[in-house]
Amino acid sequence: MFYAEESAMKICSSEEPRIWIDTCNGFYCESFQPNKKYKPKMWTENWTGWYTEFGGPVPHRPAEDLAFSVAKFIQNGGSFVNYYMYHGGTNFGRTAGGPFIATSYDYDAPIDEFGLPREPKWGHLRDLHKAIKLCESALVSGDLTMTTLGSNQEAHVFKSKSGACTAFLANYDTKSSVKVSFGSGLYDLPPWSISILPDCRTVVFNTARLGAQSFQMNMMPVNSTFLWESYNEETVSANDDGSTEMSGLWEQINVTRDTTDYLWYMTDVKIDSDEGFLKNGQSPILTIFSAGHALHVFVNDQLSGNVYGGLENPKLTFSDSVNLRVGINQISLLSVTVGLPNVGLHFEKWNAGVLGPVMLKGLNEGTRDLSKQNWSYKIGLKGEALSLHTVSGSSSVEWVEGSLLARQQPLTWYKNTRRQ
Template sequence: MVMKILWCYLAILLTVSFGIVQGSNNVTYDGRSLIIDGNHRILFSGSIHYPRSTPEFDFSGRRDLVRFIKEIQKKGLYVTLRIGPFIESEWTYGGLPLWLSHIPGIVFRTDNEPFKINTCNGKRCGRTFKGPNSPNKPSLWTEDWTSFYQAFGEEPPHRSVEDIAFHVALFVAKNGSYVNYYMYHGGTNFDRTASAFVTTAYYDESPLDEYGLVSQPLWGHLKKLHAAIKSCSKTLLHETQTTFSLGKKQEVRTKNNTRVRKSRLNFSSSEKWKMYEEAIPNYDNTSLKANTLLNQISTTNDTSDYLWYTLSLLASSSVQSVLSVLSRGHVLHAFVNGVLVGSAHGSKKNPDFDLESNITFISGINKISLLSATVGMPNSGAYLERKVAGLHGVKINGTNLTNQSWGYQVGLLGEKLQIYTDIRSKKVQWNSLGSTTKPLTWYQATFDAPKGHNPVALNLGSMGKGEAWINGQSIGRYWVSFHTPSGIPSQQWYHIPRSLLKRSGNLLVLFEEETGNPLGITLDTVHIRSTIKRHG
């Protein structure tokens, strides 16, 4: 995919000097700031990763970079373009195509001294940044973290608007001339693009939330701060600034808002749903064989989150045994003779985990099928090209089976057949919903788009873990069953861009790894409710 080979992030730039920018012919810098067409500029920018948003216009699959830039130019704004292929940004494998790791001797990231410039990334660069590595370079804050990304199983991060605004003002007061908010609008990790354990919603507490709605008081507070700095930008750029206090007994009024969700449709009727059970492969019907446990990343080649490890064992009689599996991540579902005997998973901080289950062998051939699932690839760190995932040890009653003959199946049958699309869903036999839910089940339903223009979200609070598609387009992984330490789902609502919806007859397809119940799903719209808050 083109976006994985060359992926960019864009920062829409607001100039804080005078005039509207209609195109610049010369950009240089000195120790005070960037210089655009001979004028020193203080710049504020906001990161927007355009593949994490759906355009109002036709950008041909979220990939038309040139047109995106031209739309920004029409508004008289600058663009700072960070070219890939490596971009980190919690994008799976950091935006690099996985096939690069197959090249012998390749190193993804090396120390290249001539191209270094120290800029600051973080929350409090006004205090922590010691300045650039040359007196002739400006002080740039390239990532002012408005919040932080969330990982499944971890509490949602939060940063106060007071903290953000204070440190921006402090940075400018200490010779800073460029601040980029990371993120200004986070958007959604569609498809399988999120890196390891990162939720589908990305930087949802940014000035513009996942749905593109304004987050108050953050958005309005920063807008007023930028206007204040713009009004005295000539003076600020003239020489080093000093700071002073306005004194006590000041009163400030701020706008605040709350995000409100309203249920528009529930899927509680079993007649709305059809189901298809994913086939569990066994050793005999796999085409790839190896006398070892293969690295999941290189075996799947980023074509699927899933890899089946299968093994056949002969037992002379029915016997109770213990299955022990060591995994380097991220999720494992173990089946013996087609029956689920155990599941386990790691976390963002500790992706490695063990599974130990009591199993019963029957007399004769026993079929062991282990489904290993990744939740995104790593996106940064040393030796990225050497990263591994999947199983690295299997024992039964203490007997090591690691070097037995294993059969492998990359991905799911439903993925291969693309049954999440309208046309290809007809290639399999869908059945009515049963009285009980089973693991590894595909679900299908149709619905009409909610009226109006408010953003739309799918409430998957009754589900477990899997992936969701709308009209053939993946809206990302879901993992509702992985709760935060406070006991709530890491992410319960999943954004459905209205650009993916038709007026009627929209196809919703879910692949559920666990035993979630689709009858509890609702389709909600999202809006904001504003209030005024007094401080003094």
């Protein structure tokens, strides 16, 4: 049984020292030590990259740094290394974690999400593993000694009683190459690198020197014609089937039960004919505070704006002027989740949706708090209910194409048909 040091797991059993093996997860784990000397030093997650967030750059971890981290862990007595991820993947549909983690879980892994080797990372790790394999006898049965070779240089030597000898020569300087003296020879060490000498004499691998071939995958256009069509949804109303009226604002996931990413919040605002803004032209300001993750604001079926959070802070605020008329005005808020939490503590306390307050400023009365009004709720989109994302469901509505194709319109579904 294992548990990782990065997790907040607390082992309370009196059997913990005997049964459990604590391990390390991270980009570097050479300084990690198990809680008992007789336990192996294990690295359960060496992060080969990182996940991609919506709206953010694609993270990249150089092959040289990844190899350096492994060699540094082994030279400090590490006995086991596992990569996360070694083979990238894809989260389909709504299975992506988050919030704001993209469906691509490629992770800059040595094997990408399409199953293709990512060079030079894949080949560089292959060569590293071969070099470590050559050191097996000394690593398994030898004793470790460390010698300083310079201000930022070290030699980690494993020697067994049978005569096996393996050395790791490390240069921790991030900018300068150095020449070090070890044994009867001189060795050039690039910046931030470790050389592996399975026999304590011959360098068979250096983490900063790439021997693997590099290539970059490019997307190429195909000789096909694509037919684009569009379908526009209408905003919902409190009178629609499936709408439910409740007092105040409710947390989104508690309402949707995670059946969809979408929840409509709807309420009415009555405007009297003597409101000052109708004469002075200064439209009221609608301010909405939401726990996230994205929000589309409609007033009387017209889009007034949208706003979204991010990975570091999913919460959001919408504040803008809105066009209101005399009589009853419908405020419709389409709240969207962008993936649910996949790591952390107390998921039941991680909120989403419009929790308020929702304020309307600029009326004769000053500021009106809409939060405690009755609100109607509608779960999901019409297109979801019709399964427009499926072949059979897409045939249940009229699609338009050509000059009638909707462009930059809210609540629009797009369908593409590839013709050879």
